[in-house]
Amino acid sequence: xxxxxxxxxxxxxxxxxxxxxxxRALDDVTLDIASxxxxxxxxxxxxxxxxxxxxxxxxxxxxxxxxxxxxxxxxDKPPYDRPVNTVFQSYALFPHMTVGxxxxxxLEMENVEKDEVxxxxxxALEQVQLAGYDKRMPSQLSGGQQQRVALARALAKKxxxxxxxxxxxxxxxxxRRGMQVELKRLQRETGITFVFxxxxxxxxxxxxxxxxxxxxxxxxxxxxxxxVYRRPVNAYVADFIGETNLIKGTVxxxxxxxxxGHVLPTDQLAADSVIPASGEVTVAIRPEDLVLATNGVIxxxxxxxxxxxxxxxxxxxxxxxxxxxxxxxxxxxxPAQGSSVTLNPEHRAARTVAS
Amino acid sequence: xxxxxxxxxxxxxxxxxxxxxxxxxxLPILFLAFAIGIPLLIIVVYSFLEKPSQGTGVKWVFTLExxxxxxxxxxxxxxxxxxxxYIKVLWTSFxxxxxxxxxxxxxxxxxxxxxxxxxARKRNLLVALVTLPFWISILIRTYGMxxxxxxxxxxxxxxxxxxxxxxxxxxxxxxxxxLIYVFLPFMxxxxxxxxxxxxxxxxxxxxxxxxxxxxxxxxxxxxxIRPGVISGIALVFIPALGSFLQSDMLGGxxxxxxxxxxxxxxxxxxxxxxxxxxxxxxxxxxLLFVLIMQGAAKKRGDKVELV
Numbered sequence: 001x002x003x004x005x006x007x008x009x010x011x012x013x014x015x016x017x018x019x020x021x022x023x024r025a026l027d028d029v030t031l032d033i034a035s036x037x038x039x040x041x042x043x044x045x046x047x048x049x050x051x052x053x054x055x056x057x058x059x060x061x062x063x064x065x066x067x068x069x070x071x072x073x074x075x076d077k078p079p080y081d082r083p084v085n086t087v088f089q090s091y092a093l094f095p096h097m098t099v100g101x102x103x104x105x106x107l108e109m110e111n112v113e114k115d116e117v118x119x120x121x122x123x124a125l126e127q128v129q130l131a132g133y134d135k136r137m138p139s140q141l142s143g144g145q146q147q148r149v150a151l152a153r154a155l156a157k158k159x160x161x162x163x164x165x166x167x168x169x170x171x172x173x174x175x176r177r178g179m180q181v182e183l184k185r186l187q188r189e190t191g192i193t194f195v196f197x198x199x200x201x202x203x204x205x206x207x208x209x210x211x212x213x214x215x216x217x218x219x220x221x222x223x224x225x226x227x228v229y230r231r232p233v234n235a236y237v238a239d240f241i242g243e244t245n246l247i248k249g250t251v252x253x254x255x256x257x258x259x260x261g262h263v264l265p266t267d268q269l270a271a272d273s274v275i276p277a278s279g280e281v282t283v284a285i286r287p288e289d290l291v292l293a294t295n296g297v298i299x300x301x302x303x304x305x306x307x308x309x310x311x312x313x314x315x316x317x318x319x320x321x322x323x324x325x326x327x328x329x330x331x332x333x334x335p336a337q338g339s340s341v342t343l344n345p346e347h348r349a350a351r352t353v354a355s
Numbered sequence: 356x357x358x359x360x361x362x363x364x365x366x367x368x369x370x371x372x373x374x375x376x377x378x379x380x381x382l383p384i385l386f387l388a389f390a391i392g393i394p395l396l397i398i399v400v401y402s403f404l405e406k407p408s409q410g411t412g413v414k415w416v417f418t419l420e421x422x423x424x425x426x427x428x429x430x431x432x433x434x435x436x437x438x439x440x441y442i443k444v445l446w447t448s449f450x451x452x453x454x455x456x457x458x459x460x461x462x463x464x465x466x467x468x469x470x471x472x473x474x475a476r477k478r479n480l481l482v483a484l485v486t487l488p489f490w491i492s493i494l495i496r497t498y499g500m501x502x503x504x505x506x507x508x509x510x511x512x513x514x515x516x517x518x519x520x521x522x523x524x525x526x527x528x529x530x531x532x533x534l535i536y537v538f539l540p541f542m543x544x545x546x547x548x549x550x551x552x553x554x555x556x557x558x559x560x561x562x563x564x565x566x567x568x569x570x571x572x573x574x575x576x577x578x579x580i581r582p583g584v585i586s587g588i589a590l591v592f593i594p595a596l597g598s599f600l601q602s603d604m605l606g607g608x609x610x611x612x613x614x615x616x617x618x619x620x621x622x623x624x625x626x627x628x629x630x631x632x633x634x635x636x637x638x639x640x641x642l643l644f645v646l647i648m649q650g651a652a653k654k655r656g657d658k659v660e661l662v
Contacts, residue, residue, distance in 0.1 A: 059559050079562040092560035096578045105574070109565030157564065 004071075005035035005193060006056070006161055011065035011075075013051050013217075025051040026062065027217035033161075033195060038187050041197045042204040043214030044240070049197045052214075053163050056195065057086045069160060080109065084161040085154035089169060091146045093138040099125070099149050100134030106157045124156035127186060144175045151183075155190065164196045168203065180207055201241045205229060213237050231272070234354040238284040245290075245323045246353070247283045247298075251276055256283060256352070259319030262297040268344075270351035281352045287313065289349035290325035292335065296342030298323055302335050316341060395638075402631035411625045421632035441616070441633065445640070448612040451527070451602075452595035455534040459542040459591050460584065462535075466543050467583070468576070471550035482547065485540050493537060497604050500533055504605070525607030533601035538594070542587040549583025550576075585652050593641055613637050 013026040025048045033039045041049035054060035056067055058079030067075035074082050085106070093102050103121045112120070125131050128148035138146055147167060154162055164183075168176045184207055187194045198204050204211050205225040212222045221233045232238035235246050249256040255265040256275070264283065266275060275281065288311070290298070300318035307313075311326040312334050325343050327334065335341045402421055404413040428438035470481045488496060502508055504524050511521040523529050553576065561571045577584075599614030606612075611619075613633065620630030 057563055059563065078567075079559075080565045080567055086560070086563045088556060088560055090554070090556050092554070092556045094557060094560070094575060094578075105561070105566070106564035109570065153564065 004032050005037075005069070006033040006195075007066070007068040008032070008052070008056075009066040009068065011052065011055060011062045011067065013048075013055065013060065013062045024048075024217045026055070026065075029065070029217070029219060031212060031219060031222060033193060036191050036193055038184070038194045038196065038207060038209045040204040040208035040211040041195065041214060042199070042201060042208075042211050042240075044199055047214040048217040049199075049212075049214045050165060053086070053165055053195060053197045056082075056161065057084060057163050058082050059086075083159055084163055085157045085159040086163040086165060087147075087150050087154050087167045089166045091138075091150040093146055093149055093153070095138055097138075098134060099130070099136050099138065099141070102138065102149060103134075103153045103156050106153060110157070120156050124152035127155060127190075128152045128182075144171055144179070147171065147179065151186070155186070155192070159192060161193045161195060164194060166197055166199065169198075169200070176203070183207060205241070211241075213240065230349075231270075231351070232284065232353055235282050235284065238353050243287055243324070245285045245287065247285065247318070247321060247323065249281055249283055251278050251281055256281060258283070258298060259321055262299055262342075264297045264345070264350065268297070268348060268350060270348050273350075273352045275352055282354075283350055284353045285323075285345050285350040287324045287326035289346050290323070290327075290343045291346050292325075292327065292333070293342050293344035296344040298344070299340070299342040302337050302339050302341055305334060305337055314341070316343060398631045398634050401628050402635045404628050406626050406628050411627060413627055418628075421628045422636075424629060425632060425636060441613075444611055444613050444616050445636070447527075448596055448614070448637075451531055451534060451612060452592050452598075454531050455538055455595045456542075456588055456592045458531075458535050459539050460587065462539060463542040463546050463587065464577075464580075464584075467546035467550045467580070470543075470547050471553065472555070478551070482544070485543050485547075488537075488540060493600065496537070497533055497600055500536060501604055504529055504532065524605065527606060530602045530606035530612070533605040534595050534598060537598075537601065538591040541590040541594075545586035545590060546580055546583040549580040549586075553579050581652075585648060589645065589648060592644065596641055596644075597637065 008029055008031045011026050011029045012024070015023045015025050017023055027048075029048070029052060041052060043049045051060055055062045055075070058074070058077060058081075062075060065075070066073055069083070074084075093099075094105065097105065100121050103124050104117050107117045107120055121134060122131065125133060128151050130145060130148050130152065133141070133145070133149070138149065141149065147170075150167070167183075168179050171179060180203060183194070183196075196204075196207065205228075208225055210222065210224055211228050213220045213228060215236055221228055221237050223231075228237065228241050232241060232244075238244040239246060247258055249258045249264065251257075252263060255263040256269075257263050266273075269275070269283075298316070298318055300316040300323065302314055303317045303322065304315035305312060306315075307329065310329060312329050314325045314327055314335060316323045316325060323343065401413050403417055403419070405416040405418050405420070407414045424438070425441050426438055427435050429435050466485075470478055470485075473481060501524065504510060506522050506524060508524075514521040523532070557575050557579065558571050561575045566574065597614050599612055599618055602612045602615055614637075617630050617633050617637070620626045620633065624630075
């Protein structure tokens with residue numbers, strides 16, 4: 001992972017708003033992406049992730065900074081001179097061309113020989129499991145199939161980096177899950193470096209080798225899915241990646257005093273938690289890390305019990321905050337609404353986070 | 356002109372009780388049928404009748420002489436020779452119309468694309484500006500054109516300062532200029548209508564796949580705006596073919612277009628049957644052109660219906 005393949009150096013991009021204001025879509029972003037990596041740019045809409053992707057593609061020119069691919073600067077090149085290709089959110093298939101012509105288009109631009117074009121078009125269609133669809137028009141295909149054609153069109157170019165701009169967001173959940181698995185497989189088989197933009201944290205975690213979490217034009221955290229999930233650097237990441245109970249407490253001797261009066265002992269917090277000498281801290285606990293306990297550190301009244309199949313979500317009113325615990329739906333006694341319960345964090349999974 | 360699929364939602368709304376009754380459409384359709392059908396019928400009938408020996412009008416005797424006279428001239432000694440005068444006039448009309456269509460097309464595509472890429476508010480303003488000439492009578496506009504391109508007009512005077520002689524009024528150039536000027540909006544508007552619907556993300560995708568600017572235009576943008584281009588060609592070429600004002604006022608009547616000859620036969624020459632025959636020929640040729648265009652459009656799979 002340390003080898004430098006695609007380097008993003010101090011990229012800044014400012015957009016003018018129609019009202020005369022400025023939006024820093026990218027604010028001095030630097031990151032390295034390794035060869036063959038499945039890299040995720042994750043963040044809410046407007047966080048700059050798509051602008052970064054478009055800057056790599058050449059559809060946007062950053063105001064400052066450098067983009068280097070295999071040691072060569074590409075940020076001043078037009079899109080057609082960059083060995084990268086994009087799968088667009090809208091698919092952007094040419095409606096007046098057949099599926100085959102769509103895929104062949106990019107190859108014709110490289111003056112690939114005719115026989116070779118046909119061969120590579122068929123190859124690409126096989127890769128996305130649409131062999132035999134080359135004569136169809138895009139309008140005759142379902143959304144999922146159009147998605148595959150868009151993927152095949154970009155893959156046929158054998159790009160050094162494949163850029164994917166929220167390619168699955170228009171698909172329904174079941175199809176999306178299927179495509180996630182397939183994209184993973186394609187990436188492994190082709191060995192092409194994928195840079196994948198998404199706002200869906202679940203998608204990010206299930207596919208990415210590494211995730212860069214964006215907020216307001218900056219990278220907040222860059223790590224593997226496990227690390228980002230287990231060790232969020234701040235409350236923003238903790239909240240954005242998965243579900244988290246963020247509980248404000250006060251530092252006291254031996255632990256953190258939580259709403260409701262109980263004290264969460266320091267030895268139950270993650271070992272690398274940073275605990276200030278005094279004052280307020282935010283404790284992050286994932287719902288699935290909370291279990292019912294006879295004498296737990298978080299106590300309150302059950303305000304809601306929701307059965308979701310694989311778990312039972314128990315909402316517990318603690319002081320003026322609501323804490324959610326996701327309990328196993330088998331083997332646990334489910335508390336009734338209105339009853340008093342106490343909860344304990346397991347596995348030292350609770351941690352303090354910067355707010 | 357251009358078949359566009361309306362979102363089904365809108366159709367559903369229109370399908371409600373307020374749906375426009377076909378009865379409301381009867382009156383205008385009836386009016387159009389009369390205003391187009393009856394004169395057309397009269398023209399066709401007249402074209403097969405004889406010219407009275409004196410005065411205007413027709414003599415109710417069936418003849419094919421009028422059509423024969425379009426191509427064949429009978430000499431005083433009774434021999435017949437091919438008469439190319441009217442073929443030449445028709446050719447001139449086609450030639451002017453083709454030039455007009457090509458020039459307006461080349462000028463309109465960049466204009467339409469440029470307008471289509473502005474923001475919504477600017478777009479409306481620009482479209483309004485394109486339609487601005489419609490506010491002024493074509494007669495007045497053509498007079499204005501005549502003043503501008505006159506030898507002693509502003510252009511002529513300016514070029515005179517550099518001892519460059521400028522004399523285009525009453526030449527074919529002036530006629531064609533007048534045609535281009537009048538028909539330009541008719542080309543811009545339909546192309547703009549197509550261009551506005553163009554998804555510019557497709558152009559981005561083409562760039563991304565390695566296409567250079569001109570390739571993007573040729574292989575992605577032009578095919579997408581083709582319905583507008585075809586509508587524009589029809590809207591310019593067909594009326595241009597039947598124009599007579601420009602050749603009359605700017606061409607000085609020296610180089611006649613077919614409509615001038617038709618008008619002359621109904622006026623000074625007082626030969627209604629022959630004028631009718633020429634008009635029928637023009638209509639047939641126009642129809643032929645439309646059918647060829649439609650055939651070509653269908654072949655390429657465009658949803659364009661001109662007739």
